[in-house]
Amino acid sequence: MATICRSHDKKHTRPAGTIAATAALAKGLDKEAAPSWKEAAYDLQLRHAIVSLVDGRFDAAAQAFEQAKQLLPSPSGRGAWGDGKTLPSPSGRGAWGDGKTPPSPSGRGAGGEGVGPAIPTPGPTRPGSDPQPLPPDPRPLPPHPSSLDRLIEASKQHAELIPHELTTRQEKSQTALALGMVYHLLGQYDRAQTFFHLPLFGVTRSPWPAHRSFAGYGLARAVVGGQGSGVGNQKRSGVSPIASPHSRADTARLQSLIPNPQSLCLASLKEYPGGAWRDQTIALLAKVIEDSAEAGFGKSATPPGPKAGGGKDAPKAGRSAGPASSQERDAKADKERLAKLLKAKAEALPYWQEIIGQYPKGPCCEQALYHAGVLRYDLAAAAPEGTSDEMAKDAEATLSRLSKQYPKGPYAGDAYVRQIDFALERTLDLKGATALVEQGLQWAAERGVKVATAPDGTLTAAAVAEAAKAFQEATAAVPLWGQTAERSGADLLADLYNLHLRAAILAYIQEKYDEVAPHLDAAGPARPTDGMEANFDLQKYGLHVLRVCSARKTPAWRVDAIEAAKTDAQKLALKLADTYLHSQRPEKAVAIYKRFLAGDPSLGPSDKAVESYCVMKLALAYSVQKVNYEASIECYKRFLKRDYAGFPWAPTAIMRLAVLEYNATQDPRRSILRYQYVLLKYPNHPEAERALYFLALDALQLRDKALAESTCREYLDRYSRNGWKNSGWRDHVQRLLTEEVPKLQDPGRRKQR
DSSP, X not given: OHHHHHOOOTTSSSOXXXXXXXXXXXXXXXXXXXXXXXXXXXXXXXXHHHHHHHTTOHHHHHHHHHHHHHTOOOTTSSBSSSTTBOOOXXXXXXTTOSSSSOOOTTSOOGGGOOOOSOOOOOOXXXXXXXXXXXXSSSSOOOOOHHHHHHHHHHHHTTOOSSOGXXXXXXHHHHHHHHHHHHHHHTTOHHHHHHHHHTTTSGGGOOSOHHHHHHHHHHHHHHHHHHHHHTGGGSOOOSOOOOBOOOOHHHHHHHHHHTTOHHHXXXXXXXXXXXXXXXXXXXXXXXXXXXXXXXXXXXXOOSOOOOOTTOSTTSOBTTBOOOOOHHHHHHHHHHHHHHHHHHHHHGGGHHHHHHHHHHOTTSTTHHHHHHHHHHHHHHHHHHSOTTTHHHHHHHHHHHHHHHHHHXXXXXXXXXXXXXXXXXXXXXXXXXXXXXXXXXXXXXXXXXXXXXXXXXXXXXXXXXXXXXXXXXXXXXSOOOOTTSOOOSOOHHHHHHHHHHHHHHHHHHHHHTTOGGGHHHHHHHTOOSSOOTTOGGGSOHHHHHHHHHHHHHHHTOOSSOHHHHHHOOSHHHHHHHHHHHHHHHTTOHHHHHHHHHHHHTTOTTTOOOOHHHHHHHHHHHHHHHHHHTSOHHHHHHHHHGGGSHHHHTSTTHHHHHHHHHHHHHHHHOOHHHHHHHHHHHHHHOTTSTHHHHHHHHHHHHHHHTTOHHHXXXXXHHHHHHOOSSOGGGOOHHHHHHHIIIIIGGGSOOHHHHHHO
């Protein structure tokens, strides 16, 4: 490769360096292979293929790439890919992943390369010498077979490595750009950066703006790709960084630009506005802005909630986990962080809109519609009342256009999910949401893949690989130098999961219970196997709860509360909110309850009964989230007042208040007053049994023998069978009365002592 870029013979139709390199490779390949030569055969074939492809000898390139693929080092040789490197997980970027860490759907690098650590910088200047584009690591991570497959196919189709408009001037720059693109496709981003440097700086700087513009675009992609794959973090093998004859000013400029792909993209757009890669550069710029926002503000400071299956966070005897001021502080900090994140990501919206407006049929329009729709939804959710509805409609229209214009594309599944949520949660359009679910499920059926998970609920590698294949087949063709879809097989499976989940919820709130289980089965196992509870996703456990309720044909909502609602919109909203809360999605439930309390005109006027019910459920959602206990307690306290005390769910609210206050203070004296209040005001309510049982427990904790004994006897007199919700409380109270109460001292003896 050094030979190619050192030499340039204007008398020939191709660089003399290419001819010399080809001859050297052919000479090596013709030799009878010695043991040491066999080990290098893969490297020679790969370089033979690269030289042939750059030189335009496509048949020879295809043959050499195929031979290189067959010679890829086996796991028993120099590592899984050779060179002793570890094979990245199949759950990474693309079909196999070019990075060591799989990026999230919302934090994926521009063009699918990810974001991450630093990149190499230029080495010392050697005046009078030619540029030497040697990689910082002489033995980089070999490409995966999928990368070679793409180059094999490109060679067979005689695909252009760079846009045609760049192939008419200065052949040496063309060679550098083509080599940069080949190494980028192979995932060797350090080498790609080296070749994209050349047309930009020093004595190799191209005089043509188009070459410099494309080099800036390619360098930005390589920088992002190198960050995502960890190439910049590989150990060096004693080889100096890139040595080039840059001037001091050029070196400073290069160092200022390289760490910032955003600056590279802006410079590329300014250098040559009319290039065929302009929309690709704008898309890359927008994605870099979003990824930078995620890198700066995307990590939550709020600790994760407790896992399903118990442990030290599990409630004991019906009492939920207690409040923690640190969690409330984290919740406030998290809210501020999310606001900063949204503000930073919103800077990308004008660029996505530019692509939609100027390149409506271009290869980046689908990606732009998706990102613009998602950003508009996020901005609508954070907007003040009065402006959010209009912004949400714009978002819905954008994603609707995406689904219609690209019905089989990789973004359609998530677009359907977001449109369903808009129809169901914001406009309460049950008919529209049902139609969108049907369209989404049809889209899912056409993909021909299924969600398959391990016992702990994680996706299997086979399912991800199958989904990635389906994505690749459905993705529109892009130029070899363009950016491929940023979504992966795991994203497709997530879309299937979310579509089936919403289909199940729609069936459940319409009380079509028999239709719920098939959709939950298609979404993946909703219940962890034995031994896996500690690591199982709490929201997935919520699906198990939903499945049990549908099997028993029991609703997640109170029937008397639904009957108190005045309009169909109110009934649907309450059912939906309660279902979300029951299936461990409290944040969605909170949004709906707040709409009632804010007097949302789309719901119509509601009376005190519905208002009080929403206050109680909002308090429960706050406590389930474990970040806003004070607000939860204040909501429950409203049921101690006359205007809320007469509703049938008031005793439940007061009992929850007692439990929260106890867990906050571990002082039973306050909770005892709440239990006695329930027994006095609502002696015949089902909650009276729980109040009596907890009163007995608190009396024992206070070592009040008289209160404990009288409470236990009253409980046994009132409830002749097993206790509240078949919990076996009667047997427990009987043991307390015969074994624990006698151990307590009489009040008189305590005073004497």
